[in-house]
Amino acid sequence: MRQYPILRLGLVGGGPGSFIGPVHRMAACLDARFTLVAGAFSRDADKSRTQAMAWGVEPARAYDGIEAMLAGEAAREDGIQAVAIATPNHSHFAIAKAALEAGLPVICDKPMTATLDEAEALAPIVATNGGPFALTYTYTGYAMIREARARIAAGAIGRVRKIMVDYPQGWLSEAIEDSNQQASWRTDPDRAGQGGAIGDIGVHAFQLAEYVTSLRVTDLVADLPRVVPGRRLDDDCNILLRFAGNVPGVLTASQISTGERNGLRLRVYGEKGGIEWDHNAPGDLTLLWPDARTEILHSGGPDLDETAQAATRLPSGHPEGFIEAFATLYSDFADAISGDRSKADGLLPGITDGLRSMRFVDLAVRSNAARGWLPFPGETQ
């Protein structure tokens, strides 16, 4: 039985109205690897304290910002051992920088930063301070995504020849910027950064495609319309890709696909077969074979890759979902902190994923403006 110590976590963000903050709390605690002991839940000290009490955090350890939290916790013997970031994009950089420079491991929500410039500035800080630095690309925490990755790496479908990734949402199909806290900052260039839908969910699609196939994008042509009148950032993204080896791909991510909820779907076709994963049934992995036979692997099954088995808590037939996938990333992060890098390395998204994702956003924005194909910086076919 694993006997790692339970790590003390401080969370930045997660105050009233937050979507992803509570997910960080639940995920961190689920596998008994972290315990939430402090937080800068809000810039408003009262709100931060109220949130602390709701979550069983000592009021004295509710802060009004990363600086106060780092100072207050450093003064305690039982101070925090890691920092989680669940704030809007534009504050990620400063918080991550402060925490890393204070010598603390950081787990940060995506996109890593608001701009490519920030991302490039963060990379050397991570390198210098040692990290670990993790990004919660949630979908990489699903067991069947890890199964897909392992199978493709093992050649189960042969050489990859086509990649399709589609991320439709509909929640921004109306101009709800003024009435909805989540919509407000995610459509605001000052807080969201360079990308709208592409920065919010396109990066998930991009990172997942590269994560599962281990292929890198080399070229793209992007169409990033602003469909809802008055919107200040793209709310629909349609991109043709080429991956290394001239492998064609298509990436779409939309927040105006009315009626869609959160149906991220990845399809990869190889010489021997196809593989498909859909967030609407995240415990299934579908294999397509040329003999008109479909195979569905269910999470929890006995013959799955060890990386998939490690990402599952329950026997097959007992659905696990978004919180559990997120919790897997926290377990990987705990492994990384505890020095058990062999388990987490390659599985837990980090600075490389963050940097590539921000380059992808920047490139897509430029391609959209140029109305043509552009090469991915640093990659060759």
Added chain:
Amino acid sequence: MRQYPILRLGLVGGGPGSFIGPVHRMAACLDARFTLVAGAFSRDADKSRTQAMAWGVEPARAYDGIEAMLAGEAAREDGIQAVAIATPNHSHFAIAKAALEAGLPVICDKPMTATLDEAEALAPIVATNGGPFALTYTYTGYAMIREARARIAAGAIGRVRKIMVDYPQGWLSEAIEDSNQQASWRTDPDRAGQGGAIGDIGVHAFQLAEYVTSLRVTDLVADLPRVVPGRRLDDDCNILLRFAGNVPGVLTASQISTGERNGLRLRVYGEKGGIEWDHNAPGDLTLLWPDARTEILHSGGPDLDETAQAATRLPSGHPEGFIEAFATLYSDFADAISGDRSKADGLLPGITDGLRSMRFVDLAVRSNAARGWLPFPGETQ
């Protein structure tokens, strides 16, 4: 924002090899309503301590049984405020009795007891000691089960006229009694009690049918074969039912349906429409209408019943699963303890569900022996 205190929980069971013990731990903590502070995780004191350390419980609060836990915790100012039971069936009665008589609320796994006699003995103890006493009929914690219950109560499908509930599993399709810890006790009359598959999962199906429709079984004829040679209890249950008002029904529960994982499925047909829920897609509720139109409601949606919304943590499109459903029962239990009965009453299964379920098991076993229809004690058509 809710500001209930976080309650201190002691868990009985959950030692190495336990399936449901870890689920209790994760579910109890998920919504920040309980914190696990003590446990009689195993009868073996070393194993209990090892488990405690894995879960961040002080070794001093790892006990080797309910008696020791009650005594040890009573002596502390910060002692446990509730007891969770996650042991094999045959020990439920004694543990629940001890905890209740010590004045502690109890949340117990199903089936409530090993025998009907025990169940009938437990009822007055609950009544006398006040409880709250809760049973973790997991499926009642799913948002869409609560939505189904609310819709049927509101007449959405008209008067109910047919009820089908089917619970297929395949994990006991071979005689694994000797090699598998879970199979070992669940197929052993001394530890499982009167029923095999019917006691283990048939009670889920029975309770769910009554829970969602608010109708009570009045008559049944049961066929409870022991399909795998050498098995000492039923491993397959097929039952025709009549519910109050002469409503026909069919209940099946099987552990030899090879290849099935945990596909509990409920269908209810009324005068105006049908309603269907399937554990393979637990966030969906399907409505069937006579105009050849199917409607699927997704958990997290804005127009769901408040009882369904209260059982959901994330926006629609972000799957929640078995642990979350279980956690909802723990939240209800916390509400009940905190005196917020209005929220939990009727939603959280308790002694009545437990007693009826044990009567159901007993009746089905007798009907199987008699090869004929028998009336449900105390119910009239």
Added chain:
Amino acid sequence: MRQYPILRLGLVGGGPGSFIGPVHRMAACLDARFTLVAGAFSRDADKSRTQAMAWGVEPARAYDGIEAMLAGEAAREDGIQAVAIATPNHSHFAIAKAALEAGLPVICDKPMTATLDEAEALAPIVATNGGPFALTYTYTGYAMIREARARIAAGAIGRVRKIMVDYPQGWLSEAIEDSNQQASWRTDPDRAGQGGAIGDIGVHAFQLAEYVTSLRVTDLVADLPRVVPGRRLDDDCNILLRFAGNVPGVLTASQISTGERNGLRLRVYGEKGGIEWDHNAPGDLTLLWPDARTEILHSGGPDLDETAQAATRLPSGHPEGFIEAFATLYSDFADAISGDRSKADGLLPGITDGLRSMRFVDLAVRSNAARGWLPFPGETQ
């Protein structure tokens, strides 16, 4: 290339308002094995002629009954070579008898007759006159049903241990007897016969279970309520079965399952795996394996059994449906007429299926009245 002659068919039934008559016409012609040249489409000579003209049949060959058709066609050199029966149940016996005694092959809709007495009277007539005599148990014409049958026979799932067949419809959920031509006769004991839902669709479920598994029912207990007030025959059937070898089973067939359309579903569990077919996706056959893996075979695939391949016209991915399944039975019937019995034998339902189905209806009606288990006549466990 097959060079059988195209056979000349006469159809009884199929006049205005008929559901199954047009299906017979389309199915007979689809594979270029029959051409419809005559018909007693209605007892009303005008209506019969009108129908003939709509279908390109010479008006002179539109008759007002089987007697007239047999006489008229016998007088022609190019007279009919086979008779199809698509009338309400109560007239099947007389029409089949007349056609068989005139030396013509007969293909008849199910149920074979209105009563068990008629069925028992028909058997020696078929035996004496040689037939071929076929019954359009439509579902046996689906490629994937034949695949299921072949796989089970070959031991793919091991010894069969449980059989579930469920046939829900909702179209009789209201008392539409007076306004709907199909409902009118199907709920009328004088025209439908002994069974309501059990005679109309329960026989499909029964025949399919035996057809696919090659096991025979030996005992049953039936509950056959009349759910809609005023209904004169059962409209909901729930039956526990035992098959030869003490294999448990459950059969349900309902016409008051509001919102259901025509969702016949069969599940068979063996020692090694499970197999499932659902009429809502008739081109799929689902195999369930104990390693938490589901396999879906698609019709048209290259590795299917030859009996399945012979029942498919198009490459995989090109859906075939109800008419095509029906057409497969007509092709089998043509093979039987042409003396190519090796192909059709065992695959094309005939007098044995009809007789067993009528015994099943009779037995279920008696069990329902007796409220208990009854043995299937002539079968032993």
Added chain:
Amino acid sequence: MRQYPILRLGLVGGGPGSFIGPVHRMAACLDARFTLVAGAFSRDADKSRTQAMAWGVEPARAYDGIEAMLAGEAAREDGIQAVAIATPNHSHFAIAKAALEAGLPVICDKPMTATLDEAEALAPIVATNGGPFALTYTYTGYAMIREARARIAAGAIGRVRKIMVDYPQGWLSEAIEDSNQQASWRTDPDRAGQGGAIGDIGVHAFQLAEYVTSLRVTDLVADLPRVVPGRRLDDDCNILLRFAGNVPGVLTASQISTGERNGLRLRVYGEKGGIEWDHNAPGDLTLLWPDARTEILHSGGPDLDETAQAATRLPSGHPEGFIEAFATLYSDFADAISGDRSKADGLLPGITDGLRSMRFVDLAVRSNAARGWLPFPGETQ
């Protein structure tokens, strides 16, 4: 009851090894609107005669080419009244021209011609000779495609804002050109024409998107790789589109998506909702609503648009498939011939669809070569 005469059809193509020829025969006969009386089934007179006999066509009316058929049939009083074309693409133009100039209505497989030049040459011939001239864009014959078209036209989902169409196949994932008759000509520029996958199935996707939404493509950027080494035409197509009104869209069509069978899928998102159709379940039409509610309409339902109802033969729950969809086009064609244009107009694809499709192929090929966006000739945003 409809009393149109049954029309006499001559088929070009459909000899041994043909995939689509037999579909034309079955579809033409299914609804009793046509009877196949003659054919130039093969350029080889013996093969043509053999095919005729298999299908019950008089050997004397089996010809070795369109010229012979037109001459032979013109000499008969009961000669053909319409010509169907089911040959490889490169012969469509000449056959259609000959038949039209002989004054006969023509129904032709897609793509209309092998090249845009031929398409532009055919248009005035159709205009001059009057037609009717129909193209078997099969998917437009599905009831639920017509329902989608009608709903969108009626504003059910509001103004259309995004269009996704995806047509994955996997049957050309290996270089089977030499061994497979279908693959041989479809990958050969001399017989297939300008486009490989885009000409074979991309045109289906393109035509369907415009057909259902009534919006026209105005701009596109295409990536048309040849994935399988040695392939002489594109076998994978990925295209970003803009439709009139600046509506973004994505079209993909692939024949190297290993394991995919024929899963054409269309999604259209409007201001109020989304609509989805998938050829894997062609009798369903899915509506997505912003309140996290999915609605599925099933073909055969009572409240569908009259154009959908007219394209259905059976009650809901009785699946119809590819042949039935094809047959609907033949019924429309018969209506057009019989002068009942009001029914078929707008529903039956014809010269306009053919011409636009060939322009689409030509444009995509040019865009692929130019690596950039190009405007659709004659269209403006």
